[in-house]
Amino acid sequence: MNTPSNNRLPEINMDIASLYREEVLTDRKVGILRILHPIKADGSADDSRATVYSGEAQLMSTVGALPVAFDIPAKSLEEALASYKESAREAVERTVEELQELRRQAASSLVIPQSGNLGGAPGMGGLGGMGGGKIQMP
DSSP, rough: OOOOOGGOOOOOOOOOEEEEEEEEEEEESSSSEEEEEEOOSSSSSSSTSSOEEEEEEEEEETTEEEEEEEOOOOOHHHHHHHHHEEEHHHHHHHHHHHHHHHHHHHHOOOOOOOSSOOSTTTTTHHHHHHHOOOOOOO
């Protein structure tokens, strides 16, 4: 059995200068609000960095729930709660736009096989030498 060489594995280290203690709030209806409190390596509060607020919501799609995560610009929990709705709306709009762009890209990326003779003259490639072939989605 072949095992990957330890030399090829990425080095995985936590950045001790960027540690946060996470607190999770939810109303059990709409979504989640995460509060990331900056801390030092010894676990004490790091007052030199700002608290980070982020939200999570779910976008229902034809294939199920799609999680949407977003940052909330705020300086306090009250501001984060007040900004949750607008931040979530913007994140959902961005996600929908990205999904539509991915759909457009997938629909327009036709792959024409380089070789293969599907009924044309030998060596002419494709249907009647016109270069046709199967259309594939990447």
